[in-house]
Amino acid sequence: MGVVKEGCYLLFPFVILSLSVPLLPLSVHSQCTKPPIIFNFGDSNSDTGGYVDGLGLNFVPPNGRAYFHHPARRLADGRLMIDFLCESLNTGYLTPYLNSLGPNFTNGANFAIIGSATLPRYVPFSLHVQVSQFLRFRSLSPALVLNGYQDLVADGDFETALYTIDIGQNDLAASFDSLSYPQVIDKIPSFITEIKYAISNIYQRGGKNFWIHNTGPLGCLPQKLASFARNAIELDEHGCLRPLNNAAKIFNTQLRVLCEQLNSQLINATIVYVDIYSIKYDLIANASHHGFDSPLMACCGNGGPPYNYNANITCGRTGYTVCHEGSKFISWDGVHYTEAANAVFASKILSTNYSTPRVNFNFFCNKM
Structure with a gap:
């Protein structure tokens, strides 16, 4: 998403990625003296169960079939x-903040919730609300640890923790549902401002290490391709909607500028900017090169080619169809990505090719 400029750092080790087939990230042994603490904020791209915990429900098969072999509270x-x-950092999967049944927060917490956006500010679970939840977690944890509570983060760990943010896709998607292209572009600075507030609020409570994802190619999602009226001029050479992708690029440019500004303004802070847009778009544009089929078609949905997406019959609802296990699809349900695609995305992040300058994991370890 956009061009990465100097001043934004990626804090992961180099991993070799196969040029022909998508591989899982290679095993990486952390050089830190203890597993890193991670606090994550975002939407369905990184929600590991907060939505399910908050509403007291669960997803249905075939979600979760590729690894967990049952619905695992993730839309994938x-x-x-x-x-x-998390696997590459030798730490466990992040426990959702809303998990009340035997949670383990020793390696951090996940505040991401499916459907979240930066705006409106006070609507659960906007980025502002997620940060407010973190601030409460931050203020109560030290006293609870002193009183003998276990499975929590120690007070000093908040300053060395890694704070990750992956949000913005839903802001853009919702805007396109009701606004014209120029009106959507005019709203983008307000989304960026909310991310700025989030980083600043965490920094004021001691956070120093931030890892910020830009947003992906919204115009390549089967849901959007199936839902929006199209003509040939709206589609790029790979079949994606230009207006939606152009808006994502403008969002990313402004996010990159914010990253650079905060790197210079926040003393002793490192702001991570990760070009997820380029990672995801490259996989879609060069799907066959990476061993994938039907890059713009959902594995699980209804309607068949070219997109297999029907808003009335989504994945898991009566009438859905699903691709064979082992199929190399990029999109799982028209909005979210398959495990195979997520593995490639993570591997490319770990390569440091999408960060500038290219800094390996030792940089992060030395800050602990």
Whole structure:
């Protein structure tokens, strides 16, 4: 998403990625003296169960079939990108903040919730609300640890923790549902401002290490392709909607500028900017090169080619169809990605090719 400029750092080790088939991230042994603490904020791209915990429900098969072999509180057939990144750091999957049944927060917490956006601010579970939840978690944890509570983060760990944010896709998607293209572009600075507030609020409570994803190619999602009226001029050479992708690029440019500004303004802070847009778009544009089929078609949905997406019969609802296990699809349900695609995304992040400068994991370890 956009061009990455100097001043934004990626804090992961180099991993070799196969040029022909998507592989899971290679095993990486952390050089830190203890597993890193991670606090994550975002939407369905990184929600590991907060939505399910908050509403007291569960997803239905075939969600979760590829790895967990049952619905695993994620909108995917298996692991998310955040799961692979946790594996690469030798730490457990992040427990949702809303999990009240035997939670383990020793390695951090996940505040991401499916459907979340930066705006409106006070609507659950906007980014502002997620940060408010974190601030409460931050203020109560030290006293609880002193009183003998276990499975929590120690007070000093908040300053060395890694704070990750992956949000913005739903802001853009919702805007296109009711606004013209120029009106959507005019709203983007307000989304960026909310991300700025989130980083600043966490920084004021001691956070120093931030890892910020830009947003993906919205115009390549089967849901959007099936839902929006199209003509040939709206589609790019790979079949994606230009207006939606152009808006994502403008969002990403402004996010990159914010990242650079905060790197210079926040003393002793490192702001991570990760070009997820380029990672995802490259996989879609060069799907066959990476061993994938039907890059713009959902594995699980209804309607068949070219997109297999029907808003009235989504994945898991009566009438859906699903591709064979082992199929190399990029889109799981028209909105979310398959485990195979998430594995490639994580591997590319770990390569450091999408960060500038290219810094390996030792940089992060030395800050602990």
